Amino acid sequence: MKLSRREIVAVVAGSAAAAKVAAQTPAVDLAKAAQESNRRNADLLAKVELPAATEPAFRFRA
Amino acid sequence: MTEDLFFAPVTELNQRLKKKEFSAVELTRAFAERLEKTGPRFNALALPLTEIALRRAKEVDKDLKQERYHGPLQGVPYGAKDLLAFAGQPTTWGARPYAAQIFDESATVLQKLDKAGSPLIGKLALVELAGGPSYSRASASMFGPGLNPWDRTRWSGGSSSGSGSAVAAGLVPFALGSETSGSILTPSAYCGVTGLRPTYGLVSRHGAMSLSWTMDKIGPMCRSVEDCALVLQAIAGVDSNDPGSAGKSFYYAPQYARKLSELRVGFAPGDAELADANARPAFTAAMKVIQETGVQMVEVKLPEFPYGAVTSIIIGCEGSSAFEELITSGKVNQLADAKQIEGLKAGLEIPAKDYLRAMRIRSLIQQEFRKLFADIDLLVAPARYGIASKVADPLDAPAPAPSTNARGLNGLIPAGNLVGLPALSVPCGFSEGMPLGLQIVGPAFSENSLFALGREFQNRTDWHKRRPPA
Numbered sequence: 001m002k003l004s005r006r007e008i009v010a011v012v013a014g015s016a017a018a019a020k021v022a023a024q025t026p027a028v029d030l031a032k033a034a035q036e037s038n039r040r041n042a043d044l045l046a047k048v049e050l051p052a053a054t055e056p057a058f059r060f061r062a
Numbered sequence: 063m064t065e066d067l068f069f070a071p072v073t074e075l076n077q078r079l080k081k082k083e084f085s086a087v088e089l090t091r092a093f094a095e096r097l098e099k100t101g102p103r104f105n106a107l108a109l110p111l112t113e114i115a116l117r118r119a120k121e122v123d124k125d126l127k128q129e130r131y132h133g134p135l136q137g138v139p140y141g142a143k144d145l146l147a148f149a150g151q152p153t154t155w156g157a158r159p160y161a162a163q164i165f166d167e168s169a170t171v172l173q174k175l176d177k178a179g180s181p182l183i184g185k186l187a188l189v190e191l192a193g194g195p196s197y198s199r200a201s202a203s204m205f206g207p208g209l210n211p212w213d214r215t216r217w218s219g220g221s222s223s224g225s226g227s228a229v230a231a232g233l234v235p236f237a238l239g240s241e242t243s244g245s246i247l248t249p250s251a252y253c254g255v256t257g258l259r260p261t262y263g264l265v266s267r268h269g270a271m272s273l274s275w276t277m278d279k280i281g282p283m284c285r286s287v288e289d290c291a292l293v294l295q296a297i298a299g300v301d302s303n304d305p306g307s308a309g310k311s312f313y314y315a316p317q318y319a320r321k322l323s324e325l326r327v328g329f330a331p332g333d334a335e336l337a338d339a340n341a342r343p344a345f346t347a348a349m350k351v352i353q354e355t356g357v358q359m360v361e362v363k364l365p366e367f368p369y370g371a372v373t374s375i376i377i378g379c380e381g382s383s384a385f386e387e388l389i390t391s392g393k394v395n396q397l398a399d400a401k402q403i404e405g406l407k408a409g410l411e412i413p414a415k416d417y418l419r420a421m422r423i424r425s426l427i428q429q430e431f432r433k434l435f436a437d438i439d440l441l442v443a444p445a446r447y448g449i450a451s452k453v454a455d456p457l458d459a460p461a462p463a464p465s466t467n468a469r470g471l472n473g474l475i476p477a478g479n480l481v482g483l484p485a486l487s488v489p490c491g492f493s494e495g496m497p498l499g500l501q502i503v504g505p506a507f508s509e510n511s512l513f514a515l516g517r518e519f520q521n522r523t524d525w526h527k528r529r530p531p532a
Contacts, residue, residue: 027400042371
């Protein structure tokens with residue numbers, strides 16, 4: 001596939017714009033979002049009924 | 063050398079080497095020059111190794127001249143994801159803090175391929191730290207975003223981005239990738255190549271970057287199912303240096319494969335509804351081809367578990383532990399992706415009780431999959447439900463509200479990785495000019511069954527032979 005100059009500029013500009021958006025998101029917000037994501041995942045795990053005798057997986061194939 | 067040669071399967075290249083149509087040096091030089099010239103167009107090349115590869119090819123030529131044959135990979139060059147150590151050369155893991163990292167010893171898989179006579183012509187780009195706990199942009203790599211040979215405005219998929227695009231563009235006959243949760247299947251599907259995630263422990267990870275000790279796997283990305291089988295045969299096997307080694311070898315034995323008519327293949331009709339509208343016709347047609355192979359189709363449901371959450375907690379904990387020094391030293395801030403930086407930091411704070419709960423749920427998931435595979439032999443589903451995203455699009459954008467209640471086999475990638483199951487992605491059609499992949503999953507160490515069905519699928523279709531625009 002041959003890209004026109006305009007298309008190449010669009011790709012590069014798109015990547016740069018995306019990187020700029022990420023860079024502009026304050027780190028503190030991203031940190032909170034990461035912690036919140038871990039909490040949400042833990043909440044989902046808490047909903048799984050887990051028999052007391054269930055041991056952690058230590059062999060990783062069926 | 064004609065353009066066709068760059069898209070020839072391993073078996074053909076090896077045969078032509080033996081017939082002395084060209085030498086290993088000529089073949090290696092042709093691919094190495096192509097990789098050096100064209101790899102950067104896709105941000106696929108991490109490090110060219112042309113001179114070292116040519117020295118190895120010269121030795122191979124001596125063996126070929128004296129008819130000392132070492133198997134089907136002899137003289138066939140390849141590329142490897144840059145999370146595999148190659149002695150004396152930089153191994154960056156795709157991440158700026160490790161740009162100058164050099165190991166004294168090569169990864170076991172690279173040593174095995176060297177022994178098989180396959181010259182390594184280059185290290186291939188990847189998402190930094192193989193994606194870590196999560197990342198939000200295709201540009202999350204010190205090599206830039208992986209660009210797709212089918213359309214450079216689209217992503218090649220992660221985290222084995224360079225391996226996917228280099229195979230698709232005919233820059234290497236085959237490549238090695240790695241998967242913790244989707245990193246072989248995703249770029250294989252997006253780039254239209256055939257990729258195998260082997261059973262956990264079948265292929266040594268010694269010398270590979272650790273992201274998750276209990277989930278990392280290394281596997282081949284190739285032009286065809288048969289090529290994947292031949293590469294797996296060369297790289298599989300017991301390794302006392304890998305604590306996760308299963309102590310098993312793999313022998314490609316198509317002559318002993320079970321008859322397809324004896325195989326019971328699980329599928330979920332809801333997968334067609336879950337697929338992007340433009341991709342549905344291709345997936346429907348591909349499932350019809352699977353059915354026409356004579357296998358017995360059986361409707362199944364995946365056991366209900368929060369696969370994504372379990373996977374995230376395990377990779378979050380193990381990944382942050384593996385990179386604790388990077389995080390606490392502050393060097394983590396040199397990574398390209400802000401989400402990955404914060405994800406790694408947050409992973410250090412996940413309570414032990416959450417990790418242990420995830421690992422206990424993983425035991426339940428393993429039990430349920432044992433029951434599932436008591437009734438069926440294989441599972442078939444879309445590898446991804448749509449085509450590669452645009453390079454600039456965020457990868458973590460909230461998914462649109464589903465237009466269906468169908469669950470299909472959604473979640474099979476994290477589920478399969480949690481249980482350590484092998485999976486094969488085969489090209490199965492196109493949508494909007496971009497490739498789609500179908501995944502075939504089986505119980506542990508069932509690779510020969512996966513290859514049997516995958517091979518028959520490729521006998522009946524030519525999607526794996528399609529080439530991206532020049």
